[in-house]
Every structure is written in structure tokens, then in C-alpha cells.
Amino acid sequence: MEFLKLLTETPGPPGREELVRSVILREIQGVFDEVKVDTLGSLICTKKATSGKAPAARVMLAAHMDQIGFYVRHIDDKGFIRIHNVGGFDPRNLTAQKVRIGGKKEIFGVLNPAGKPTHVATEEDRKKQYQISDFFIDTGMTAKKVNDSVRIGDPVTLVREFSELGNFVSGQAMDNRAAVWVAVRAMQRVKKTPYDIHVVFTVQEEVGLRGAGPATFGLDPEICIALDTTLACDTPGIPPEHTITHAGGGVGIKVMDGASISDRSLVDQLVQLAEKKKIPHQLELLPAGGTDAGAMQRSRAGIRTITLSVPTRYIHTVNEMVHKDDLHAARDLLSAWLGG
Ligand SMILES: [Zn+2]
Structure with missing residues (x-):
């Protein structure tokens, strides 16, 4: 968890993501065919399809680098x-x-x-x-x-130090460094893929999904996956109908939130894949709030989009808590899907 510790302890408010970007750049050496920074500061990392069947479908992943x-x-x-x-x-x-x-x-x-x-x-x-x-x-x-x-x-x-508590990790900026961790660790496992994959570490998500839209427009993908945290309200004082997700219950496959409704066929595909590979997962419906999916889905003439989420307790506090099994489940489902 050294990489996640470093990610969460590195400051990066919206518009000032440069230190987080450097941490990611150091970690992804050798993983991608091409790496560049766009005009707004998003880090765009491309891995070309290995199947040789041209043209390959273009897939974009977005994990925002900024924190509140x-x-x-x-x-x-x-x-x-x-x-x-x-x-x-x-x-x-x-x-x-x-x-x-x-x-x-x-x-x-x-x-x-x-x-x-x-x-x-x-x-x-x-x-x-x-x-x-x-x-x-x-x-x-x-x-x-x-x-x-x-x-x-x-x-x-x-400022808050990262710590491991039982089966959880805790710290500030798990939103969204937990998902940055998932994106990097999943890509490190993808050796073969039928897709041209663009992993975009976006800027300024927390002030209204500002980095994801222009990056999507530029890359013109056919499928988008946002990677983000979501609420795990499985703690005292919250009635069960407001739980959203359970920490430790697996990767969240989002059905909808306040900014996007996921592409139905992608929801079905990911659920089937998770069942087949026995990866713990849960369907998620978040009544308010959103992810980069909201901007990606509405780019150009509309793009098939879904969010995979990491259940997070005490979100937007300095003690955000994430279950390690959920990090692993998100990594496993994403890398399995990208591997075709
Ligand atoms: Zn977020």
C-alpha cells in the first residue's frame, strides 16, 4: 500500500494537480506506449491494442487526480x-x-x-x-x-497521514486516489488487450467535471469508464435504504448517480464478467453527486459510459476509509474487462 499512501499524502486541489501527476508518472514507467499532458493538465496515458485486429475500439478510463x-x-x-x-x-x-x-x-x-x-x-x-x-x-x-x-x-x-486500520486503509483524498491506484494497478496487469486504451488522470473533477469533458472530446472514445469512489453508508445512524454500498462488499458497478445513467449493456457486461470471474461486486445507485462519467457521456454525439466505484466511508473528510478487498475487486474487474 506504499503507492496509495504516497498518493493520498500528496496534495492536489483542483487546478493544482501537478504533484499528484508526478507521483503517477513515476509509477507508470513502462506501462504505456504513449504519455502526454493535455492543455488543462490531465495526464493521458495510451496503450495500443495488442490483438492486431484494426481498427481497435477506443476505450477511455478517467480517474480524477484532484481532491477537495x-x-x-x-x-x-x-x-x-x-x-x-x-x-x-x-x-x-x-x-x-x-x-x-x-x-x-x-x-x-x-x-x-x-x-x-x-x-x-x-x-x-x-x-x-x-x-x-x-x-x-x-x-x-x-x-x-x-x-x-x-x-x-x-x-x-x-493534512492527514495514511494509516492501515484492520482490513481498511484510511486517510485524506481516498477520493479519488483510491481509484487512481485501481487504474494504475489494473493497467500493470493488462498485457494483452483488444482495445486502444486511454487512461486519463483528470483534473478539476471536484469543481464540476471540468477536465474530463475536453479530454474525452480530444480522444473521441467509443466506450468510457469513470473510476471513482462512492458512498459506503454502512455505519451507525444511517437507515439501510440509504446505504448506497457496503464497504467490503466488492467493487461498485454504477447504475446511476446525479450526473449520469450508465449504459445498460455495459452494466450487464460487467456484472456477467464479475460473476464469471467470481469478483465481489455490488450494483450502486447514488441519488446525488456524480463522477467524470457525467461529462464523458455527454461528449460529442454521446458516448457509452459507466462508472466503477470504490465504496468509501466518511467521504470528503480527512479520514476516508476504504476496504482493501474492494480495491482489489475493482482492480481485478477492470483488468479482466480490459484484457477482453
Ligand atoms: Zn471523486
Whole structure:
């Protein structure tokens, strides 16, 4: 799990995916025939069909590299930093977090909402529901030092170490580094394929699927597969009809979410293949939210598209948890399908 640890601990908010891209580039040496970076920053890795039957069907996989994060919005005269979010945070999860500011120099700070500590808070204070605009970063440095090292627009990410907990891995940015891991590990297994495969590590998914659309247009694939995390709501306090997926229950084969409805024949094909190969899998229906599939499906004149997902607990927090068996199931199903 060293590669996944490195992926989750490398910062990459939307628009600033360059460090994650470098980590992937190092890992995929020798796996693809061609590697390039498109205008928006997505990493496009191509493996040509080995079957020799021309022309081969073009398949595109998309795994977004970005994670939810922030940009520096304002520095006040005491050196406290205000931020603007890029991606959907729940402000309830942001109190007392450590953050990294990735400007000219890497700087760390703590994130808290403006307000009184519990000892002196009134009943009224305690009821307050914070917005992201209430939060500020304290770097411990003087205003002058902050202004020397931090600029408006510098990227900010939460900091949390990767850890293995029982059969799970936990950390920040499992969404979507877990799926990046799946894409790389699956491709390392695909020696023969009837397809021309383009694996695209996309940018800016968390701010509205912005990288996937242009990449799809450029590659003009016939089949698209988005690789992403999805909710595993199999934890206390969530009624069974809202479970979405079970952690440890296998790779999610998506039927629909808020941004796309999967191509029916691809759903059937992947379910049949999973059954044949005895790969644990589950059908997934997510009422809201989406993946790069939403942009890929609507590219050009429309493209047959599906999402394979990795069930994830506590999604969009710094302690996202993924079951190792689900990572392996996603890798196995994807590589089996790509191998024809
Ligand atoms: Zn995602």
C-alpha cells in the first residue's frame, strides 16, 4: 500500500494537480506506449491494442487526480489567512484541522472557525453552524512573514497521514486516489488487450467535471469508464435504504448517480464478467453527486459510459476509509474487462 499512501499524502486541489501527476508518472514507467499532458493538465496515458485486429475500439478510463481543497482568499493585518473552497466540504468536519499551504514555500497552519473556545462560549455560541467563510488559518507566523511567503491564490489542503486500520486503509483524498491506484494497478496487469486504451488522470473533477469533458472530446472514445469512489453508508445512524454500498462488499458497478445513467449493456457486461470471474461486486445507485462519467457521456454525439466505484466511508473528510478487498475487486474487474 506504499503507492496509495504516497498518493493520498500528496496534495492536489483542483487546478493544482501537478504533484499528484508526478507521483503517477513515476509509477507508470513502462506501462504505456504513449504519455502526454493535455492543455488543462490531465495526464493521458495510451496503450495500443495488442490483438492486431484494426481498427481497435477506443476505450477511455478517467480517474480524477484532484481532491477537495481551498485557495488563499485574504490575509488580514495580523497574518490570519482566509480561504475559499474548491470542492464540497462539510464545515462540521473542518474545525481543528492541520492544513498545508503550497505556495513558494510549503507552510503549515491550523484551521479553525472564528469564535470563542468552549470554556467561554455561551449557549448561543455553541449552537452556531459555521460556514467555510468563518474559517481562518493560523500559521503562527508574523503578518510580515506570512505576506512574504503566502500569496492570494496559493493552494491549501488538509493534512492527514495514511494509516492501515484492520482490513481498511484510511486517510485524506481516498477520493479519488483510491481509484487512481485501481487504474494504475489494473493497467500493470493488462498485457494483452483488444482495445486502444486511454487512461486519463483528470483534473478539476471536484469543481464540476471540468477536465474530463475536453479530454474525452480530444480522444473521441467509443466506450468510457469513470473510476471513482462512492458512498459506503454502512455505519451507525444511517437507515439501510440509504446505504448506497457496503464497504467490503466488492467493487461498485454504477447504475446511476446525479450526473449520469450508465449504459445498460455495459452494466450487464460487467456484472456477467464479475460473476464469471467470481469478483465481489455490488450494483450502486447514488441519488446525488456524480463522477467524470457525467461529462464523458455527454461528449460529442454521446458516448457509452459507466462508472466503477470504490465504496468509501466518511467521504470528503480527512479520514476516508476504504476496504482493501474492494480495491482489489475493482482492480481485478477492470483488468479482466480490459484484457477482453
Ligand atoms: Zn471523486
